[in-house]
Amino acid sequence: MSDATPSxxxxxxLRAHRFRLIELLPWVVAIAVYFLFPGYRLMATQILVLILFxxxxxxxxxxxxxxxxxxxxxxxxxxxxxxxxxxxxxxxPLTAVAVGAAAAGVLGYVSGWVVLRTKELTxxxxxxALGIMLYELAKDMDEITGGFDGINFENSPILGLFAxxxxxxxxxxxxxxxxxxxxxxxxxxxxxxxxxxxxxxxxENDRRMHAIGTPVRQRRRHVYTIAATIAGIAGAIWVxxxxxxxxxxxxxxxxGNILIMVILGGAGRLYGAFIGVIVFAILENMTETVLGTxxxxxxxxxxxxxxxxxLFAPKGLLGLFDPFVHRLxxxxx
Amino acid sequence: MQKVSTSLILxxxxxxxxxxxxxxxxxxxxxxxxxxxxxxxxxxxxxxxxYIKLHQKDLGEHTVKLIVRDSKRPGxxxxxxxxxxxxxxxxVDILGGVVFSPNAMSIAPLATAGKVPFVVMNAGTSWITKxxxxxxxxxxxxxxxxxxxxxxxxxxxxxxxxxSGYTNYPPGKDSAAAFKRGFEGSxxxxxxxxxxxxxxxxxxxxxxxxxxxxxxxxxxxVFVPGGNHAAAASKTYVALNMKAANIxxxxxxxxxxxxxxxxxxxxxxGTTIAVHYHADLRNNANDAYKKAFAVEYGAKxxxxxVSIGGYDGMAxxxxxxxxAKGGNITAEGALKTLKGWTHDSPRGKIxxxxxxxxxxxxxYIANVVNDNGILRHxxxxxxxxxKDKCKELxxxxxxx
Numbered sequence: 029m030s031d032a033t034p035s036x037x038x039x040x041x042l043r044a045h046r047f048r049l050i051e052l053l054p055w056v057v058a059i060a061v062y063f064l065f066p067g068y069r070l071m072a073t074q075i076l077v078l079i080l081f082x083x084x085x086x087x088x089x090x091x092x093x094x095x096x097x098x099x100x101x102x103x104x105x106x107x108x109x110x111x112x113x114x115x116x117x118x119x120x121p122l123t124a125v126a127v128g129a130a131a132a133g134v135l136g137y138v139s140g141w142v143v144l145r146t147k148e149l150t151x152x153x154x155x156x157a158l159g160i161m162l163y164e165l166a167k168d169m170d171e172i173t174g175g176f177d178g179i180n181f182e183n184s185p186i187l188g189l190f191a192x193x194x195x196x197x198x199x200x201x202x203x204x205x206x207x208x209x210x211x212x213x214x215x216x217x218x219x220x221x222x223x224x225x226x227x228x229x230x231x232e233n234d235r236r237m238h239a240i241g242t243p244v245r246q247r248r249r250h251v252y253t254i255a256a257t258i259a260g261i262a263g264a265i266w267v268x269x270x271x272x273x274x275x276x277x278x279x280x281x282x283x284g285n286i287l288i289m290v291i292l293g294g295a296g297r298l299y300g301a302f303i304g305v306i307v308f309a310i311l312e313n314m315t316e317t318v319l320g321t322x323x324x325x326x327x328x329x330x331x332x333x334x335x336x337x338x339l340f341a342p343k344g345l346l347g348l349f350d351p352f353v354h355r356l357x358x359x360x361x
Numbered sequence: 362m363q364k365v366s367t368s369l370i371l372x373x374x375x376x377x378x379x380x381x382x383x384x385x386x387x388x389x390x391x392x393x394x395x396x397x398x399x400x401x402x403x404x405x406x407x408x409x410x411x412y413i414k415l416h417q418k419d420l421g422e423h424t425v426k427l428i429v430r431d432s433k434r435p436g437x438x439x440x441x442x443x444x445x446x447x448x449x450x451x452x453v454d455i456l457g458g459v460v461f462s463p464n465a466m467s468i469a470p471l472a473t474a475g476k477v478p479f480v481v482m483n484a485g486t487s488w489i490t491k492x493x494x495x496x497x498x499x500x501x502x503x504x505x506x507x508x509x510x511x512x513x514x515x516x517x518x519x520x521x522x523x524x525s526g527y528t529n530y531p532p533g534k535d536s537a538a539a540f541k542r543g544f545e546g547s548x549x550x551x552x553x554x555x556x557x558x559x560x561x562x563x564x565x566x567x568x569x570x571x572x573x574x575x576x577x578x579x580x581x582x583v584f585v586p587g588g589n590h591a592a593a594a595s596k597t598y599v600a601l602n603m604k605a606a607n608i609x610x611x612x613x614x615x616x617x618x619x620x621x622x623x624x625x626x627x628x629x630x631g632t633t634i635a636v637h638y639h640a641d642l643r644n645n646a647n648d649a650y651k652k653a654f655a656v657e658y659g660a661k662x663x664x665x666x667v668s669i670g671g672y673d674g675m676a677x678x679x680x681x682x683x684x685a686k687g688g689n690i691t692a693e694g695a696l697k698t699l700k701g702w703t704h705d706s707p708r709g710k711i712x713x714x715x716x717x718x719x720x721x722x723x724x725y726i727a728n729v730v731n732d733n734g735i736l737r738h739x740x741x742x743x744x745x746x747x748k749d750k751c752k753e754l755x756x757x758x759x760x761x
Contacts, residue, residue: 065450066449066450067449067450067451068442068445069449070441070446071445071446074438074442167530176463176530177462177466177486178463178466180492193474194471194474195449195474195475196449197445270438270441272466272467272470274463274467275436276434276435276436276463312439313442316394316430316431324394324395326431327395327396
């Protein structure tokens with residue numbers, strides 16, 4: 029086979045990695061939202077950060093097949109590292125993000141040794157247990173963490189130039205935007221690289237991957253650490269843009285909701301995180317203003333949306349478009 | 362046809378001229394409307410809406426529009442996002458509401474940056490008022506009732522030793538700390554302090570209460586949230602026959618919250634509480650309030666201390682609007698009106714402390730009595746003009 033004509037399988041892989049024009053869409057939307065809805069900018073900033081958090085979870089759930097109900101453990105650890113640094117007087121935000129990432133990464137690597145020895149339900153329970161333990165710990169150490177009530181803190185301007193805006197969230201938004209863009213490119217690179225492809229193999233059939241010589245446990249541990257690190261970055265940004273932290277960052281709801289968002293959008297397909305988080309957040313936040321009912325029925329609407337997704341779109345909302353995409357490319361789904 | 366349109370134009374002109382005079386003041390109101398605390402959010406909103414309905418006429422041609430947002434979970438990100446939307450998009454003149462302290466704290470920097478006065482109508486963690494110069498609190502702090510209960514237990518109930526048991530979250534910790542300070546300041550001794558689980562689910566209280574019974578204190582100070590916690594705690598008190606062991610059951614008003622008092626059951630009768638409002642207070646303002654509440658929300662609706670927060674909170678908002686006289690509301694103007702503001706509330710005379718911007722109010726000592734199958738609060742003592750003790754004594758974060 030000559031270099032000029034790669035095999036069909038290789039073409040498929042290369043094509044998946046190539047940037048397409050439509051991939052600009054989310055970023056164009058994100059830029060437009062900034063200018064169109066200044067009154068919803070904090071919510072929009074929260075959505076950007078949650079997408080990064082969801083991407084990190086998608087890396088282990090969608091690609092490596094490690095379903096976790098305790099991903100907030102890493103999010104919260106990154107968040108507390110950044111918040112406590114700022115509260116202690118170290119107000120430079122970027123180094124705090126680095127510290128948050130490192131703290132979450134170390135926690136991911138260490139807990140990975142234990143957690144990843146198990147599979148499926150046991151693994152689910154262990155990840156959940158880690159999250160709950162950290163939640164209780166943060167609650168009990170409220171002299172330091174602020175506990176249930178939380179603490180407010182301030183960061184110095186980003187790069188010494190752009191001050192965080194507590195009212196209109198201007199630089200805060202672009203700060204989150206930049207981290208999401210970089211984070212996304214990194215995750216995209218990972219999943220299309222041989223490393224990411226071997227993860228998919230492990231997800232599909234780990235014994236076979238083991239048989240052909242893939243270091244299965246090591247791969248799983250590595251991706252778990254990477255995902256934890258990115259979740260830690262998301263957590264650090266989450267509290268920095270808001271200037272406030274409470275133990276809600278460790279809450280089980282945080283872990284549960286982010287998993288729902290990934291599944292809602294479609295696990296294992298990168299952009300599923302974008303769709304899932306946006307749909308979830310809009311249902312969660314806008315139901316009361318749109319429907320105008322009292323009490324607000326957002327939980328009901330969210331439940332209905334989830335049931336419908338599971339019934340009619342098992343591959344997530346993005347999966348609904350698969351048949352059209354396949355037809356466009358001229359092959360059977 | 363011509364005639365009709367002319368009169369329409371005329372009518373339109375008149376309406377426009379009127380609109381230039383009358384002003385609609387926009388009040389952002391953040392409270393839990395869904396989830397476990399929806400009942401508290403409803404009580405707060407009921408109080409606020411009732412005040413608007415009864416006193417709309419006081420504002421002349423001006424009107425008040427309450428823009429309500431759901432704060433959902435206590436520590437979640439929703440309250441802060443809602444506050445940003447209310448200030449930046451809805452352009453509210455005043456922020457109000459807020460049941461949970463973490464929500465009030467996360468909103469504080471927005472009130473400062475947006476130069477919006479922020480009337481806290483429930484959240485009771487003491488140092489909230491220190492987080493923004495634009496915050497005024499009309500509700501209570503956990504330190505008021507807890508501290509007074511401590512003094513009362515030592516002086517009037519004659520307790521020499523006490524144990525406090527509390528639900529392990531800030532209101533519980535604050536309440537127990539305040540009790541200890543008040544009790545030991547009056548010569549008593551707190552011999553044990555027991556955290557009794559989180560606020561979400563009522564635990565089995567038996568092991569905690571047995572530990573208390575074994576140590577035989579004179580008084581047992583209990584902070585648990587109203588409702589199923591209080592029901593379970595009071596039943597355990599009866600089941601372990603602690604009354605026969607001469608252990609008095611006391612606590613802050615949360616223990617016998619009016620909304621859930623009847624559902625706790627007769628076991629709670631005999632309990633002594635300290636509270637800034639209970640529905641059985643006897644004064645003209647409260648009689649009128651209870652009557653209006655029943656007319657508006659039905660005979661079965663119960664006013665409670667949360668609804669009073671909304672009601673008096675809106676009274677503070679109205680005071681600010683009246684002072685603005687149809688002009689813009691500024692944070693400085695509003696704070697000038699509210700510092701030292703006094704009001705004849707259903708809970709008695711209240712005042713906003715001009716230095717701390719926190720509430721100064723009566724604290725009532727009341728016994729729970731069984732009145733032919735209906736549980737009632739019977740006021741036995743009134744302590745007037747109680748300030749927030751945490752800030753007064755400069756304890757922990759209140760002192761900084």
